[in-house]
Amino acid sequence: LLEIGAGSGYQLAKLKKITGEALGVDIFESNYAEVRSADVVLYDGYHLPFADQSFDIIFSSNTLEHITHLEEIHREFKRVLKPGGVCLHVVPTHHWKLRQIIGFYLLLPTMLWRRLFPSQKKPSKAVEAPVLPAPEVASSRGSKSIGQKMRNLFLPEHHGERGNVFSEYFYFRPQWWEKHFEDNDWTILKNEGLGLFYSPYAFLGQKLTASQRM
Secondary structure, eight states: OEEESOTTSHHHHHHHHHHSOOEEEEETTOTTGGGOOTTEEEEOSSSOSSOTTOEEEEEEESOGGGOSOHHHHHHHHHHHEEEEEEEEEEOOOHHHHHHHHHHHHHHHHHHHHHHHSOOOOOOOOOOOOOOOOOOOOOOOOOOOOHHHHHHHHHSOOOOSSSSOTTTHHHHTSHHHHHHHHHHTTOOOOOOOOOOOOOOGGGSSGGGSOTTTTO
8 A cells, every 4th residue: 555645654554554565655845754654755746756556555635635736646646556456535525625714713713812822831742753864855935925924814724736715615526526536537436425524723622522523
């Protein structure tokens, strides 16, 4: 199994217990680059560092919406996938996007209060664990303008790479994803919901247990 956007490798470790063999990839600029497990390989985001026909399964969870060059990455998926292999992608839906927009404005007073009066609590110490060193990568992110900062205060986050804060609602519809996969010559075997209720911005936090979210 190959996981795309594996981050620190936490989820990959769970998958490895099921499949027996599993590797993950994430981009050099990943926020998890310095805390990733040995099973997560860093790459340029375009060319998967594996030989042709290397994997039976390609898995991603809330990753595809963050990739601008989906057509190119689909070609890479097909290259490293074995004949008869399958892809399993978890993607956000328009229902999640609607909850994100509503949740943002419900939490806006709290978020503004925290920015005006930040907590003085000391950060908890991180648990030490052996990690792989991350290569130095130059960042292209510049400082935000006053207009951008104001917009971020009163508009919910633009989650993916297509559309804008509000048009993402349409890009995340199952019909858009289905057409996208079909346009890239994939055969859809099944399209179904996870059956889990996600609360963006951790709005409900631990108030809902995993069983209550089913």
